[in-house]
């Protein structure tokens with residue numbers, strides 16, 4: 001399993017790349033998930049793109065430096081991985097906190113990215129108070145008390161009933177998340193607010209919402225799409241983890257927007 005060693009943490013990543021002359025597509029996972037959240041996208045798109053996935057620090061098999069983290073720290077992890085792999089430019093797709101990492105990258109490393117897909121995210125997610133409370137709770141009691149509420153935010157009841165294996169895998173990834181990694185991510189979320197800078201994002205951007213997402217409702221994604229220079233918004237059935245619940249339509253949208261149709 002490949003890792004990139006950083007001074008205070010290691011990043012686990014996975015590349016799916018065959019053939020030559022394909023654009024790179026980098027995926028960034030959400031809070032309490034790992035790179036497997038993108039399995040359906042990687043399977044559908046790996047013939048069209050070279051795909052880089054990684055476990056955001058403190059998640060999956062990536063270790064955690066001591067919290068707190070900033071969005072700049074999380075963005076720098078992406079740039080270090082791209083440098084390590086000799087990837088000059090890429091498309092980027094991030095969900096939730098991953099979408100905030102995408103906004104940071106679009107603002108601070110625009111020359112490295114062609115198109116951005118930001119999913120189930122916002123220019124600001126939650127409030128400083130809500131993230132501070134969650135950090136305190138997780139530091140004191142761990143992640144287990146958050147489990148039921150998390151599944152409810154992530155998936156509709158119909159999908160929970162219909163795909164128990166998928167839910168089980170997501171729950172396992174959530175429970176395997178390190179406390180430092182989760183708390184560090186919450187700290188980055190508490191501080192991140194890109195409302196004032198959205199208009200400086202110039203790359204083509206697709207914002208995808210889950211129609212029933214209680215965390216980042218469609219209006220948040222619509223606001224991003226309207227706020228940037230070249231944005232559009234698509235809403236798909238599902239809650240927060242919309243790329244899993246509406247995988248097929250999500251893949252079609254991703255492929256169409258990035259310029260290549262899936263079969």
Ligand SMILES: O=C(O)CC1=CCC(=O)O1
Nearest residue numbers: 030031096097098150215
């Ligand atoms: O609260 C959740 O689990 C949803 C979420 C907020 C930020 C993120 O990455 O996931």
